Structure formats: C-alpha cells, structure tokens
Amino acid sequence: MKYADMAVPSRAQHLWRYTPWARIHPTSVDQVPEAHPVQWKILEGGAFHSGAPRVLTDDDDIGRVFLSELGGSAQTFETSGEHAVVNIQATASGHVAVGHLHLVMKHNVTVLIHLAGEADWAGLHITGEVAANVQCAVGLVNELSSNSKLLHCENWSIGRDASLELASLSIGGFRCKSDVRTVFTAPGSNLIQAISVHGHQQRHIDHHIQIHHLVPHTDSSLHIHAACDDQSHSISTGLLTIAEKANHCDAGQLFKNLLLSEKARAEAIPELEVLADEVSAAHGAASAPVDRDQLHYLMSRGLASDEAIALLIEGFMQDGFSNLKQEALIHEMRTRLTVHLECELKR
Amino acid sequence: MAEEILRIEDLHVSVEGTPILNGMDLVIQRGEVHVIMGRNGAGKSTLASVIMGHPAYEITQGAIYYKGQALEELSVFQRARAGIFLSFQYPAVIPGVQVGTFLKKSVQSVRDEPLKGRAFRKELNEAMDALEMQKGVLSRYVNDGFSGGEKKRLEILQMLLLRPQLALLDETDSGLDIDALRIVAKGINQVAPSAGCLIITHYQRLLDHVSPDFVHVMIDGRIVKSGGPELALKLEDQGYDWLETSPEGNA
Numbered sequence: 001m002k003y004a005d006m007a008v009p010s011r012a013q014h015l016w017r018y019t020p021w022a023r024i025h026p027t028s029v030d031q032v033p034e035a036h037p038v039q040w041k042i043l044e045g046g047a048f049h050s051g052a053p054r055v056l057t058d059d060d061d062i063g064r065v066f067l068s069e070l071g072g073s074a075q076t077f078e079t080s081g082e083h084a085v086v087n088i089q090a091t092a093s094g095h096v097a098v099g100h101l102h103l104v105m106k107h108n109v110t111v112l113i114h115l116a117g118e119a120d121w122a123g124l125h126i127t128g129e130v131a132a133n134v135q136c137a138v139g140l141v142n143e144l145s146s147n148s149k150l151l152h153c154e155n156w157s158i159g160r161d162a163s164l165e166l167a168s169l170s171i172g173g174f175r176c177k178s179d180v181r182t183v184f185t186a187p188g189s190n191l192i193q194a195i196s197v198h199g200h201q202q203r204h205i206d207h208h209i210q211i212h213h214l215v216p217h218t219d220s221s222l223h224i225h226a227a228c229d230d231q232s233h234s235i236s237t238g239l240l241t242i243a244e245k246a247n248h249c250d251a252g253q254l255f256k257n258l259l260l261s262e263k264a265r266a267e268a269i270p271e272l273e274v275l276a277d278e279v280s281a282a283h284g285a286a287s288a289p290v291d292r293d294q295l296h297y298l299m300s301r302g303l304a305s306d307e308a309i310a311l312l313i314e315g316f317m318q319d320g321f322s323n324l325k326q327e328a329l330i331h332e333m334r335t336r337l338t339v340h341l342e343c344e345l346k347r
Numbered sequence: 348m349a350e351e352i353l354r355i356e357d358l359h360v361s362v363e364g365t366p367i368l369n370g371m372d373l374v375i376q377r378g379e380v381h382v383i384m385g386r387n388g389a390g391k392s393t394l395a396s397v398i399m400g401h402p403a404y405e406i407t408q409g410a411i412y413y414k415g416q417a418l419e420e421l422s423v424f425q426r427a428r429a430g431i432f433l434s435f436q437y438p439a440v441i442p443g444v445q446v447g448t449f450l451k452k453s454v455q456s457v458r459d460e461p462l463k464g465r466a467f468r469k470e471l472n473e474a475m476d477a478l479e480m481q482k483g484v485l486s487r488y489v490n491d492g493f494s495g496g497e498k499k500r501l502e503i504l505q506m507l508l509l510r511p512q513l514a515l516l517d518e519t520d521s522g523l524d525i526d527a528l529r530i531v532a533k534g535i536n537q538v539a540p541s542a543g544c545l546i547i548t549h550y551q552r553l554l555d556h557v558s559p560d561f562v563h564v565m566i567d568g569r570i571v572k573s574g575g576p577e578l579a580l581k582l583e584d585q586g587y588d589w590l591e592t593s594p595e596g597n598a
Binding site for chain 2: 291312315316
C-alpha cells in the first residue's frame with residue numbers, strides 16, 4: 001500500500017490516541033518530504049553489508065509505510081561471530097532525516113545503537129531477525145537534540161530456542177513516537193524488553209509495544225519505567241497477544257510511572273489478548289509521585305531534598321532495566337542514563 | 348567533663364492530631380548508652396522519628412536540643428550532617444539504587460568532603476568485614492529483597508561509616524538470630540564510646556552484648572521509670588504491669 005492511498009488513522013485507534021499522526025508527521029499529513037539519509041557508522045565490532053535490503057514489515061501501518069517512502073539511508077548488519085559487542089552510531093541531521101537498519105543476528109552478540117543529531121525530524125526503522133539458538137541483545141539510546149521529533153519503528157522476529165533482550169533509553173527529542181513489534185515465530189524462544197524514559201521540560205514520549213506469541217513455549221517480559229518531570233507527558237501502551245494454540249507461554253508486562261511535578265502526565269495502558277488456555281499472562285501498571293518514606297530515608301542519610309530526589313529518579317529509571325541479563329547491555333544503559341541525569345538534574 | 352549530646356524537655360508530639368508523646372524528658376551525654384523499653388504503641392519509635400525530623404510528626408509542646416541547638420531549626424538532612432543517625436526499624440526499600448552508590452553519596456554528604464576512593468574502599472571493606480557482610484551486597488539495590496537480618500546489618504554498616512555523634516537504634520535487634528545479634532551489637536559498641544546512643548528495644552537479650560548506662564521505661568508517651576541494666580532484667584522477668592499499677596507508673 002502507498003502512503004498517498006492510506007487514510008490518516010483515527011484517534012479512536014489505540015496506537016494513535018495520544019500522539020495522532022498529524023502530531024508526529026514532519027510537515028502536513030498529505031506530504032512526503034525529501035529526506036536526508038541518517039548517517040550510520042560502526043564504532044566497534046564489524047562492518048555493514050553493502051546493498052542493504054529495504055525491509056518493510058506491517059505494510060498496513062502508516063508509520064512504516066511513510067518511513068519506507070521517505071527513503072533515506074538503509075544498512076544491513078549481519079553478525080560474524082567475531083565480536084561480542086557492536087557499537088553503531090546513527091546521526092540524524094537536516095530538516096528531515098531517515099534511516100533503516102536491518103540486523104541479522106546469527107551469533108550471540110550485543111548491539112548498541114546510539115541515535116544522536118540535530119535533525120528537526122528523524123525517522124528510524126530497525127528490523128531484525130534472531131536466528132535459532134542465538135542469544136542476543138540490542139540497546140537503543142535516543143540522544144537526539146531536545147528540538148527533534150522522532151518516529152521510531154522496530155520489527156523483530158525470534159527464531160527457535162533463541163533469546164532477545166531489547167532495551168531502550170529515551171532521553172532525547174521533544175516529541176517521540178516509538179512502535180516496537182516482536183513476533184515469536186518458533187517455540188522455545190524468549191524476549192526480555194526494558195524501556196526507561198526521562199520526561200522533562202515539555203517532552204512528549206509515546207511508546208507502543210506489541211509482542212505476539214504465535215507459537216507455544218515462548219516467554220516475554222516487558223518493563224517500562226517513565227519518570228516524568230516539568231510538563232512532560234509519557235504514554236506507554238502495550239499489546240500482548242497469545243494465539244489460540246500458543247499454549248505454555250509465559251508473558252508479563254509491567255508499566256511504572258514516577259510523577260515528579262503537578263503538570264507532568266503519564267499513561268500506562270497494558271493490553272492482553274489471550275486466546276490460548278494454558279498460559280501465564282500478567283500485566284500491571286502504577287503511577288505515583290516520589291515515595292515519602294524513600295525520600296525521608298535518603299535525607300536521613302545526609303542527602304538534601306534535591307539530591308535525594310535525583311537519586312530516586314535515577315534508581316527508578318535504572319530499575320527499568322532490572323529484568324535484563326546481558327551485562328554489556330545493562331552496563332551501557334546504566335552508564336548512559338547516569339551521564340544524562342548528572343547533566344540534566346544539575347541544570 | 349561530660350558533653351551533652353541530646354536534651355529533650357517536656358516533649359509533646361502528635362500525629363494527625365493524635366497525641367503520641369505526652370511530656371517526655373531525657374538527657375544523653377556523649378559516651379552514654381540509653382535504652383528505652385516499653386510496650387507496642389508506647390511512643391518509642393515516635394521519639395526516634397521525631398528526633399530524626401520525620402515530617403509526619405508535629406511537636407505541639409516542648410523542645411529537643413542537639414548539642415545545645417534546637418533541633419527544629421534543622422531539616423532532616425541537616426540533622427544527619429550534624430551527626431544524628433537513625434537505624435530504622437523498617438528501612439525503606441529503594442529499587443534501582445545500588446548499595447555501593449548509596450553509601451558513597453551518603454558518606455560524602457555527611458562528611459562534607461570529597462571521598463578518596465582507595466581510602467573509602469578500605470574503610471568500607473573493614474566495616475563490612477567487621478559485620479561479616481558479603482561484598483556482593485554493594486551491587487544490590489538498597490534493601491531490595493534483603494532479609495530482616497541483612498537490612499539491620501546494612502543499617503549498622505551505615506552507622507559505622509557515618510560516624511554519628513547521636514545514634515538512635517529503633518528495634519535494630521528485632522528479628523535477628525543470635526549470631527546476627529552479636530554482630531550488630533559489635534557495631535553499636537564500636538560507635539558508642541564516642542557518641543550518645545539511644546537504643547529502642549523490646550528484649551533484654553541485646554543487653555547481654557551492649558552495656559547500657561540507663562534503662563528507661565515508656566508508657567503512654569512518657570518515661571515512667573529509669574534505672575540501670577537491672578531494670579531491663581526486671582522487665583524481662585515481670586513485664587510492664589507492675590509499673591502501671593505502682594505509683595511510679597502513675598497509672
């Protein structure tokens with residue numbers, strides 16, 4: 001389907017309720033502007049393949065179709081088995097910048113992607129396949145300029161007896177829409193997904209996470225932690241489906257919001273569609289201000305109120321990554337978060 | 348000459364309009380160990396919380412002086428930096444904050460001087476060894492998933508590192524096995540000579556390891572009897588009824 005033939009999605013749709021298409025489009029919704037390519041660079045751990053395929057999945061989704069038609073750059077990275085950690089830098093500059101990255105995960109590896117740059121609008125589409133028996137991790141750190149808009153889509157498929165850890169740290173951009181979808185295509189596989197969001201100033205951050213258990217004996221765990229300050233607004237919506245014959249799946253979603261100001265807002269809407277009988281599926285959501293007992297405890301140890309709150313924010317966001325297992329991924333996420341908060345909270 | 352660390356005068360405290368402390372008087376000198384015993388609800392933990400500055404408690408009458416300064420002038424963190432330490436009965440769980448990070452920030456705040464990494468690690472290792480704590484604790488989140496004994500040991504570890512001048516220990520011995528009790532007492536004894544100590548407890552058994560100078564009994568928000576270590580033994584033997592029915596208890 002072509003973008004021009006697609007209707008602007010209604011806000012009645014779960015996906016577009018809080019961030020309508022018009023608010024995330026770079027110009028006016030009837031246009032497909034010219035796009036600069038996102039510059040991709042591997043800082044550590046191998047090289048891109050030339051002649052990268054353009055992978056379009058979910059071709060009825062307006063975001064993905066739009067990103068596809070915008071063009072921009074496209075790269076494929078296939079693991080070689082020589083590197084345990086791969087560091088990829090994606091730089092978005094110009095008025096509109098778009099990049100596609102396809103990851104072929106055939107070996108145990110941790111891929112770390114850093115998105116930065118001053119683009120007014122950035123589009124990022126990451127697709128990936130995890131081969132059978134592979135244990136891998138992918139981390140995305142959004143460090144875009146505070147003036148940037150971001151449309152970010154991901155599509156993952158996980159093969160038999162494979163394991164994927166997906167982590168995302170959202171600290172850049174003023175309006176960000178992320179739509180990450182994972183499909184289990186073979187039994188015995190496992191997904192751990194962790195997202196930490198820092199809402200500050202007038203950031204608007206919308207995460208929509210879909211996890212589809214199409215086959216039996218697959219497990220997934222999703223944690224989203226959003227700390228919202230100032231006039232920021234975080235939205236976390238999840239769609240977890242377990243197909244009719246996908247028995248013996250274990251799936252859980254936990255969304256937590258920490259509200260740090262009276263004007264900060266946060267929505268947490270996990271959603272389950274379970275059609276199989278013998279499964280374990282759970283979801284939970286909580287929004288709360290800073291815990292007074294925690295604050296008192298830290299202050300009783302000599303931390304001034306602002307120092308104690310800063311530590312609680314950091315702890316809350318770090319805890320968003322507590323379900324991850326891969327050391328390199330955890331270390332990177334924690335380090336980037338600490339550096340960000342040290343700069344941001346001392347302003 | 349003895350140095351006065353804490354003076355409490357005619358202290359009345361309420362929580363949401365309900366009186367908890369009803370005319371409390373107490374003086375603690377440096378180097379003294381005071382023990383407060385009493386039934387549940389007598390106001391023992393309230394006393395510790397008020398001294399530490401918990402915002403839920405309102406002083407309606409009387410005053411607390413720390414080293415001659417009225418405590419109400421100091422916020423919670425200023426009290427900590429001035430040398431007051433409370434070992435909590437129920438320490439807060441703080442997910443995402445690693446013990447090592449927390450200890451460093453806390454010690455840095457209280458000592459008000461940059462920590463020298465190697466020297467601090469040495470001091471930390473020595474304190475942990477003394478309390479027979481595993482180093483793995485440092486990478487765990489503060490009190491998250493800790494057993495009761497682990498929480499209490501972490502409280503004592505903080506006390507050793509923060510070097511308080513007034514140590515308040517709120518039922519630090521509760522729920523500890525015999526070995527853990529001995530270790531916790533070791534920590535208290537290490538701090539006690541250079542500080543004033545106020546130990547809140549239900550049990551005489553801690554006093555097998557820590558020698559108190561004074562034992563006080565609280566009933567209905569005030570001290571009704573004070574004595575030496577023999578008072579704790581008598582309470583262990585006879586309970587509190589005799590204080591409520593005697594003129595001393597004023598009940």
